[in-house]
Amino acid sequence: MNGSREFPSQYSPADVEPRWYDRWVAAGLFTPYPVTPDPAPGSPRFSLVIPPPNVTGSLHMGHAFEHTLMDALVRRRRMQGHTTLWLPGMDHAGIATQIVVERELANEGLSRHDLGRERFVDRVWQWKAESGGKILGQMRRLGDSVDWTRERFTMDDGLSLAVHTIFKNLFDDGLIYRAERIINWCPRCLTALSDIEVEHSEDEGELVSIRYGDGDDTIVVATTRAETMLGDTAVAVHPDDPRYARLIGASVALPLTGRRIPVVADPHVDPEFGTGAVKVTPAHDPDDFEIGRRHNLPSLTVLDERGVITAHGPFFGLDRFEARPAVVAALREEGRIVAEVRPYLHAVGHCQRCRTTVEPRLSMQWFVKVGPLAKAAGDAVRDGRVRISPQELAARYFDWVDDMHDWCISRQLWWGHRIPVWYGPDGEVVCPRPGEEPPAGEGWRQDPDVLDTWFSSALWPFSTLGWPRDTPDLRAFYPTSVLVTGYDILFFWVARMMMFGLYAMRDQDPVDAVPFRVVALHGLVRDAHGKKMSKSAGNVVDPLDWIDRFGADATRFTLARGANPGSDVSVSEEWVAGSRNFCNKLWNAVRFALRSGATAGAGLPPVAALSVADRWILSRLATVTTEVDGAMEEFEFGRACESMYHFAWHEVCDWYLELAKTPLNSGAEAAVTTTRAVLGYVLDRLLRLLHPVMPFITEELWTALTGADTIVVADWPATGAADGPVPDPAAEAEIGALMRLVTEVRRFRSDQGLRPGQDVAAALDGIERTPLAGHEPHIRALLRLTPPPPGFAQTASLPVDQVTVRLDLAGAIDVAAERRRLEKDLAAARREQEQTGRKLENAAFTAKAPPAVVAATRERLAAAVAEIARIEATLGSLPTA
RNA sequence: GGGCGCAUAGCUCAGCGGUAGAGCACUCGCCUUACAAGCGAGGGGCCGGUGGUUCGAACCCGCCUGCGCCCACCA
Numbered sequence: 001m002n003g004s005r006e007f008p009s010q011y012s013p014a015d016v017e018p019r020w021y022d023r024w025v026a027a028g029l030f031t032p033y034p035v036t037p038d039p040a041p042g043s044p045r046f047s048l049v050i051p052p053p054n055v056t057g058s059l060h061m062g063h064a065f066e067h068t069l070m071d072a073l074v075r076r077r078r079m080q081g082h083t084t085l086w087l088p089g090m091d092h093a094g095i096a097t098q099i100v101v102e103r104e105l106a107n108e109g110l111s112r113h114d115l116g117r118e119r120f121v122d123r124v125w126q127w128k129a130e131s132g133g134k135i136l137g138q139m140r141r142l143g144d145s146v147d148w149t150r151e152r153f154t155m156d157d158g159l160s161l162a163v164h165t166i167f168k169n170l171f172d173d174g175l176i177y178r179a180e181r182i183i184n185w186c187p188r189c190l191t192a193l194s195d196i197e198v199e200h201s202e203d204e205g206e207l208v209s210i211r212y213g214d215g216d217d218t219i220v221v222a223t224t225r226a227e228t229m230l231g232d233t234a235v236a237v238h239p240d241d242p243r244y245a246r247l248i249g250a251s252v253a254l255p256l257t258g259r260r261i262p263v264v265a266d267p268h269v270d271p272e273f274g275t276g277a278v279k280v281t282p283a284h285d286p287d288d289f290e291i292g293r294r295h296n297l298p299s300l301t302v303l304d305e306r307g308v309i310t311a312h313g314p315f316f317g318l319d320r321f322e323a324r325p326a327v328v329a330a331l332r333e334e335g336r337i338v339a340e341v342r343p344y345l346h347a348v349g350h351c352q353r354c355r356t357t358v359e360p361r362l363s364m365q366w367f368v369k370v371g372p373l374a375k376a377a378g379d380a381v382r383d384g385r386v387r388i389s390p391q392e393l394a395a396r397y398f399d400w401v402d403d404m405h406d407w408c409i410s411r412q413l414w415w416g417h418r419i420p421v422w423y424g425p426d427g428e429v430v431c432p433r434p435g436e437e438p439p440a441g442e443g444w445r446q447d448p449d450v451l452d453t454w455f456s457s458a459l460w461p462f463s464t465l466g467w468p469r470d471t472p473d474l475r476a477f478y479p480t481s482v483l484v485t486g487y488d489i490l491f492f493w494v495a496r497m498m499m500f501g502l503y504a505m506r507d508q509d510p511v512d513a514v515p516f517r518v519v520a521l522h523g524l525v526r527d528a529h530g531k532k533m534s535k536s537a538g539n540v541v542d543p544l545d546w547i548d549r550f551g552a553d554a555t556r557f558t559l560a561r562g563a564n565p566g567s568d569v570s571v572s573e574e575w576v577a578g579s580r581n582f583c584n585k586l587w588n589a590v591r592f593a594l595r596s597g598a599t600a601g602a603g604l605p606p607v608a609a610l611s612v613a614d615r616w617i618l619s620r621l622a623t624v625t626t627e628v629d630g631a632m633e634e635f636e637f638g639r640a641c642e643s644m645y646h647f648a649w650h651e652v653c654d655w656y657l658e659l660a661k662t663p664l665n666s667g668a669e670a671a672v673t674t675t676r677a678v679l680g681y682v683l684d685r686l687l688r689l690l691h692p693v694m695p696f697i698t699e700e701l702w703t704a705l706t707g708a709d710t711i712v713v714a715d716w717p718a719t720g721a722a723d724g725p726v727p728d729p730a731a732e733a734e735i736g737a738l739m740r741l742v743t744e745v746r747r748f749r750s751d752q753g754l755r756p757g758q759d760v761a762a763a764l765d766g767i768e769r770t771p772l773a774g775h776e777p778h779i780r781a782l783l784r785l786t787p788p789p790p791g792f793a794q795t796a797s798l799p800v801d802q803v804t805v806r807l808d809l810a811g812a813i814d815v816a817a818e819r820r821r822l823e824k825d826l827a828a829a830r831r832e833q834e835q836t837g838r839k840l841e842n843a844a845f846t847a848k849a850p851p852a853v854v855a856a857t858r859e860r861l862a863a864a865v866a867e868i869a870r871i872e873a874t875l876g877s878l879p880t881a
Numbered sequence: 882g883g884g885c886g887c888a889u890a891g892c893u894c895a896g897c898g899g900u901a902g903a904g905c906a907c908u909c910g911c912c913u914u915a916c917a918a919g920c921g922a923g924g925g926g927c928c929g930g931u932g933g934u935u936c937g938a939a940c941c942c943g944c945c946u947g948c949g950c951c952c953a954c955c956a
Contacts, residue, residue, distance in 0.1 A: 007915095009915075009916065010916080010918070011916095011918085182954095200952090200953080207956085221956075222956060223956060224956075225956090236956095268954090268955090269955090269956085270955055270956085272955095273955055273956070274955090274956065277956095278955090278956050279956075280956095285954080285956080286954055287954045287955080287956075288954095288956085290954085346955095346956095347953080360954095392885075392886075393885090395884075395885065396884085396885070396950095396951065396952085399883095399884070399885090399951085399952065400951090400952080403952090487950095487951090488950095488951095490951095491951095491952095526893095528892075528893070528905095529892075529893080530892095530893070530949095561904085562893080562894075564894090564895080566886095567886095567887095567894095569893095569894095570892090570893050570894080571893095572892095572893085572905090574892095574904095574905055574906080575893080575904075575905070577905095577918075578904065578905065578918090580918065581916095581918045581919085582918090583918090584916065584918050584919090585915090585916065585918085585919085587915085587916080588915040588916035588919090589915065589916080590915085591915050591916080592915030592916080593915085594915095595915070596915090638894085638895075639895080642895075642903065642904085645903090645904085646903080653915085653916085654920090657915075661914095743921095743922085746921055746922060747921090747922060747923085749910090749921085749922085750909075750910065750921065750922035750923075751922080751923090753909085753910075754910090755910080755911080784913070832900075835900080836900085839899095839936085839937080842936060842937085843936085844935095844936035844937090845936040845937070846936080847936075848935090848936045848937090849899075849936060849937075850899085852899095853899055853937090856899085856900090857899085857900090860900065
């Protein structure tokens with residue numbers, strides 16, 4: 001149907017890509033089946049859910065990378081005939097999105113409080129609509145073969161039901177609890193954060209040693225946060241520390257305040273560190289909180305939610321960072337109290353979203369009791385129900401899962417799933433079942449907080465399929481086949497999906513309770529020099545920019561080509577340009593094939609009809625098919641791409657297409673027919689192999705070549721199929737010899753600085769006695785050599801293997817250049833002789849090495865010796881300059 | 882403070898026990914009837930250092946050096 005399509009000499013993605021995506025969607029190719037019960041019983045299922053992008057903005061190169069890998073996996077499975085679902089969607093990204101919208105409001109001079117909760121949330125929904133649309137557009141441009149009929153959002157009704165349901169279940173099982181704890185608090189975002197939302201960096205600070213007490217009863221403590229001393233309620237020392245034994249149980253005066261605080265003995269204190277004495281601030285330090293609990297110390301809160309001092313006195317109203325030097329200065333004024341101040345490098349926690357220094361804060365929050373959940377999550381990987389690729393990263397997973405702290409899930413935000421708990425006037429705490437009327441009336445109110453955005457993400461693999469309802473999709477596609485995501489969110493997301501998936505599906509067979517069978521972790525996208533892409537470094541590339549300029553396929557190929565399990569990928573404009581060139585190469589190969597009348601779809605001609613060149617390229621195709629198939633199975637996209645690139649460019653285009661020209665132009669009907677069929681077959685299969693990575697150009701070319709409707713559901717070339725090509729070592733050896741001969745002659749010409757046409761005539765002496773006899777027409781065509789006229793004037797003689805090429809040169813050869821070339825070859829041959837010779841003289845080698853290796857070494861030695869003799873003879877026959 | 886990973890051609894990386902590879906960059910020659918986004922040829926590497934295992938090490942083991950990442954409540 002497309003045979004008459006125009007094929008310009010350059011591939012233009014802009015003319016091709018826009019034509020296909022909507023057609024694919026309209027044809028329902030990305031939809032496994034409509035939402036009906038059990039549609040395709042018995043067929044293998046392949047499903048995966050997209051890591052939902054945040055609605056905060058647009059997709060970056062990391063998304064393009066991740067989507068390329070997922071799409072490649074999905075498209076291959078679809079071609080393999082699996083009932084395939086790639087489920088798209090987006091994440092409301094609680095804190096991140098709220099910050100973005102707040103920033104937008106700030107530009108209008110407003111805060112969220114000016115709008116009030118309801119209007120603010122409406123505003124965020126409005127933002128979501130715009131930003132989300134942009135992301136969907138990007139996914140279409142990338143070619144993501146997602147099922148749009150099943151698109152979800154973490155805050156849509158179904159997912160909100162799932163959130164409420166699992167919260168209720170966990171609550172009833174005692175796995176969610178509310179408690180007053182020291183949590184990580186962001187004084188800018190004004191919300192609690194979980195441990196992993198805090199990023200530590202080595203920051204410079206000051207370690208201040210302060211003398212507490214007066215008279216003889218003094219004790220020196222050190223701190224990096226002097227302002228917190230206002231909230232000190234004790235000094236702790238190690239129970240066995242003789243220096244302080246006499247003070248234990250006594251009290252000392254707290255400078256600046258005059259309060260007396262006890263000295264307590266606690267084994268947590270390290271007597272080796274500093275003075276061996278620690279100030280205890282239970283309200284503002286997690287360690288101190290624990291010490292306080294053990295010794296029944298009061299908690300004195302001296303900082304408010306914005307990090308401002310609330311303790312009465314001269315520091316009241318100061319920000320914590322102003323208060324810190326102010327406290328030290330005040331201590332100095334009292335004299336002798338500051339024992340030492342020295343610069344100190346220590347790890348400081350920052351809010352992942354806004355970089356503000358996190359403040360440990362005592363507050364009432366909701367937590368998930370992770371113990372049993374994390375145990376199950378670890379076991380599922382340990383016992384092999386879930387495989388992590390690459391395996392090395394499993395260690396990181398275990399480290400985290402096996403030593404996880406309870407997860408603080410409440411956030412003091414407005415954008416997110418509101419905690420489904422109501423508090424009564426008499427202290428009642430009620431979590432109604434979904435659908436059940438929440439308690440109402442005087443004094444009842446719902447918890448104002450929302451859930452950590454990762455709480456809903458953790459349900460994604462099953463909430464998107466309809467859970468908690470028992471839907472056909474849930475039955476068909478859970479567990480999902482594979483999860484593709486970056487190693488950087490192993491903890492944030494993967495571990496939590498494991499916990500919640502196993503918990504939600506705890507009634508299922510344990511094997512089928514897991515959220516995914518395999519976790520395929522990829523790395524980060526970096527720039528050409530391996531640097532992380534970041535706005536501040538100015539090396540961020542928008543994938544759409546590349547798609548516009550080089551095409552989606554080139555962008556995808558560049559990303560896939562660098563992808564190895566778990567490792568980062570470096571990309572740059574030069575490389576995507578290289579991929580664009582590759583697209584162009586494919587384009588022109590098919591253009592040539594079409595012009596040559598290549599036929600695809602009829603299968604292979606009988607083996608007897610094939611030429612050696614045909615057998616060779618089919619042999620290579622067989623091997624490449626196996627390589628690509630195997631590599632993709634193991635998420636080794638880089639290897640798969642290398643294999644296809646090399647085969648397509650350097651074997652099919654560089655050699656086979658050139659070799660094919662001889663039979664195609666021969667006029668011999670049988671040869672023409674066979675060559676057309678093989679050419680068509682090879683390109684057909686190559687395009688199928690490439691399709692998962694380069695969907696658009698392969699669709700365009702394949703439909704043109706075969707006349708079929710779409711490559712999207714064409715059969716994936718199976719490894720070792722009965723009717724497929726097979727490896728043919730004899731043909732490979734023969735074409736290998738042909739390549740050597742042709743290359744040698746070209747090298748000779750290049751070294752001699754010969755212009756084309758200066759050596760058109762040549763004799764190929766001795767070729768009739770070699771396997772290359774039948775290839776003489778090929779060789780002459782590739783080298784543009786005519787047969788020698790009778791009695792031609794031969795001026796150069798070039799031996800290659802068993803053949804001597806005698807060339808008719810316009811002038812005398814450049815003897816010096818030829819001598820240089822031969823001497824270089826000679827040196828190489830001598831090195832080889834020496835090396836292999838030494839090896840064979842090694843008695844232990846011949847005794848212990850495998851016989852095949854020994855035999856190969858013997859052959860190499862013999863070849864080197866022959867080569868040396870040949871070169872020396874040639875050198876001897878050169879006229880002296 | 883723990884744990885993990887990486888050091889191979891100018892750059893980015895593959896190879897992980899038997900003749901050092903790719904892409905890009907570079908040099909030279911070519912508008913050869915699919916493609917100049919191309920064709921042909923070429924240069925370039927004591928595979929971080931150092932010991933060991935082995936007939937044989939870029940590859941396995943020990944140590945050293947230099948980078949990178951993750952985790953961590955030592956004030």
